[in-house]
Amino acid sequence: MxxxxxxxxxxxxxxxxxxxxxxxxxxxxxxxxxxxxxxxxxxxxxxxxxxxxxxxxxxxxxxxxxxxxxxxxxxxxxxxxxxxxxxxxxxxxxxxxxxxxxxxESQTPPFTIEDETDGGEDIRMKYRYLDIRRNPVKNSLIFRHKVTQEVRNYLSNLDFCEIETPYLIKSTPEGARDFVVPSRMNPGQFYALPQSPQTFKQLLMVAGMDKYFQIVKCFRDEDLRADRQPEFTQIDCEMSFIEQEDILQVFEGLTRHLLKEIHHIEIDSFPRMTYDEAMRTYGNDKPDIRFGMKFGELNAVAQHKEFAIFNNAELVVGIAVPGAALYTRKQIDGLIDWVKRPQVGASGMVYCKYENDGTFKSSVDKFYDQADLAKWAEATGANPGDLILILSGPANQTRSQLSALRMELGNQMGLRKPNEFAPLWVIDFPLLEWDEDTQRYHAMHHPFTSPKKEDMHLLDTDPGKVRANAYDLVLNGNEIGGGSIRIHDKETQALMFKHLGFTPEQAQDQFGFLMNAFQYGAPPHGGLAFGLDRLTAILGGQETIRDFIAFPKNNAGRDVMIDAPASIDASQLEELSLALQVK
Missing domain, CATH: 2.40.50.140 (Nucleic acid-binding proteins)
Known part of the structure; x- marks a missing residue:
């Protein structure tokens, strides 16, 4: 013993x-x-x-x-x-x-196994098995286990059935890039690793398994960032004989359950916001509503003077930063420099102080009088003592820039408290989005998302205005889950493929198995998938996911611990019928 x-x-x-x-x-x-x-x-x-x-x-x-x-x-x-x-x-x-x-016995570790270690991220990633011995990482993995168990308990108690779907599937052209796997038994042919179990869970609905879930690995060969990995884990769910409201209620319930069981927090309000409102008010489709600073559009009150920068802009928009009229010029210049960074891309910023005595002092006093600036304050909801920050330019780009600034200010001012949780449903996403590179429409979610019935007539005349039966669950400024009501009849699915640029032959080749299944009595169905890595990190008070994954990849998609990806022997390439190109 x-x-x-x-x-x-x-x-x-x-x-x-x-x-x-x-x-x-x-x-x-x-x-x-x-x-x-x-x-x-x-x-x-x-x-x-x-x-x-x-x-x-x-x-x-x-x-x-x-x-x-x-x-x-x-x-x-x-x-x-x-x-x-x-x-x-x-x-x-x-x-x-x-x-x-x-x-x-043990060699001396390359960094101290302490909560506050002297090891940098690169060395800790290389020796991840040592890093896991430290309490912060170990406790994050245990926390992930607890979240996973609570998810299983909640869904199982609602009669969801956990079913595994294949990892070796067929590559499809929609969505992110696939990881492909050569087949030795079928020379010149390839499997793909699944970006999600989407088509299989729809087939399970056709099969009568009306409540499915799976905690499943998914794979996307795309650029990485702090909250994205080439392999990630989804809580993947699908239900039959439901409408959108049924799904929102079930997964509001799951989120409430997790917050109650893990943090002993009761959440009553899950506000809902349309995609258009989120973009107009916060500049992105996953707003953090733990704090204010809603956007105020200023075109009507800022484009009547001789200030060419505003007059030539598609959009003039601002936010009121509470209590920031006390900021020094050095602090304001720091914010201007921040928005001019390449990652944000603004060319400059206008500011206006709403002084406590009710007067205004702006960086453009040469062009605007006190009455003009009072209208800016009204449009942005500013109060005495606030600082109004304004950006202008192309609408989408400017909203994105101001959104980034709003989030940065939320961090600087301590408004994004990790122990506060503010969920939000964003609904009514566009069905399609235009891609300038390919000069065609792409599905904003995926090709199986159902259009809203009242917008179906726009598919042929104005497809960009068609709304989808799609929804995202946002928590603290992060999308933690998303889904849609699916198309469940062959005719609508064929119409969707047509508007995505598929010929009937291409649609049959790529998705014929699903189209054929729809001929055998597919029920109305829909679902949602949570990103388990991100959900766990946010519940754990973090926004980066690496410490909640046992063996993560770095920003280049490499596992520096096992040195992967790596070359393989020429004999293996030959066995897989892949030509080895020698330089």
């Missing part, structure tokens, strides 16, 4: 007990006649004590030779500590060691 107890469970009630513990040496302290070792496992830390008067000399010598991260087993007696440590659960006791066995 390697251990009778773990390193986090012994308490004062265990004094005089004989115990066996195993774990890693966190650190040791040698006072000559006495030594202490902190022994760590997944569950916590227990202090071990060795002294000349009570410990065998050979054990004492062995204890003093222990290095960090040595794996050891000890046997001994639980005793009360003279100097208690109220900051650790086992701080009232220590173990007087009578037997010590070194199970495995």
């Amino acid at each position: 390697y251990r009778s107890h773990n390193c986090g469970e012994l308490r004062i009630a265990d004094v005089d007990s004989q115990v066996t513990l195993s774990g890693w040496v966190q650190k040791s302290r040698d006072k000559g006649f006495m030594a202490w070792v902190d022994l760590r496992d997944r569950y916590g830390v227990t202090q071990l004590i060795f002294d000349d008067s009570r410990t065998d000399a050979s054990i004492m010598q062995a204890a003093k030779s222990l290095g960090r991260e040595f794996v050891i087993q000890v046997k001994g007696t639980v005793i009360e500590r003279e100097s208690k440590n109220a900051n650790m659960p086992t701080g009232d006791i220590e173990v007087l060691v009578t037997e010590l066995t070194v199970l495995n």
Whole structure:
């Protein structure tokens, strides 16, 4: 028996007990006649004590030779500590060691295995198995497990059935790039790794499995950022004989359940906002509504004077920053420099201070009088003491820039509190979006999203105005889930493929299996998928997902720990019927 107890469970009630513990040496302290070792496992830390008067000399010598991260087993007696440590659960006791066995020695780790480590991200990614020993990462993975278990419990109690779908599927041209897998048994042909189980879960609805879910790996060969990985995990769900309202209620319930069980927070309000309103009011389709600073459009009150920058702009729009009229010129210049960074791309910014005495002071006083500036304050909802910040230019680009500034100010002012949760449904997305590069429409979500019935007549005349039965669930400024009511009849699906530029032959080749299935009684159905990595990170008070994934990739899509992706042998390429090009 390697251990009778773990390193986090012994308490004062265990004094005089004989115990066996195993774990890693966190650190040791040698006072000559006495030594202490902190022994760590997944569950916590227990202090071990060795002294000349009570410990065998050979054990004492062995204890003093222990290095960090040595794996050891000890046997001994639980005793009360003279100097208690109220900051650790086992701080009232220590173990007087009578037997010590070194199970495995360790090299000195490349960084300290402490909560506050000296290791940079690159080195910790390379030695991820050591990084996971640290409490912040270990606890994030345990937290992810808890979230996953609560999801399974909630959905299972609603009669959802967990069903696995294939990982080796057919490549499709829509959406992000596929990861492809060559088939040795079928030379020159390839599988693709799924970007989602979309078509399979729709087939399960045709099959009568009316409530499906799966916690599933998905794969997208696209550019990475802090909250995106080439492989990620979805909570994938689908339901039959439902309308949009049914789905919103079920997954509001799941979100409430998670917040209650994990954070003991009751959330009553899940406001709803159309896509158009979100873009107009916040500049993006996943607004953080924990704080204000809603957009105020100023064209009508700013384009009547001789200020050419505003007069020539498609959109003039501003926000009121609460209490920021006290900002110094240096602070305001810092914000101007921030929006002019290449990542944001603004050419400049106009500001107006709404002083506490009711007067205004702006960077464009040469062009606008106090009455004009009062209208700016009214349009942006500014109060005395606020600072109005204004951007102008092409509408979509300017909204995006002001949205980025709003979020930056939310961070700077401490308005985006990680322990506050504000969910929001964004609904009525456009069905299609125009792509300038390909000069055709693409599905904003995917080709199986149902158009709103009242907009069907616009498909032939003005397809860009057709709204979709699509919805996203937003939490704290992050999209945590999205879905739609699906097309469930062959005729509408064929019409959708037509407007996406597929010929009938291409549609049959790519999706004939789904079109054929629809001929055998497909029920009305729809679904939603949560991004588990992102959901877990936000529930855990973070916005980057890496610490909630056991073995993540870096920003270049590489696993630096195992050095992947990597080249393969010429013999493997030959076996897969792939030509090896030698430079």
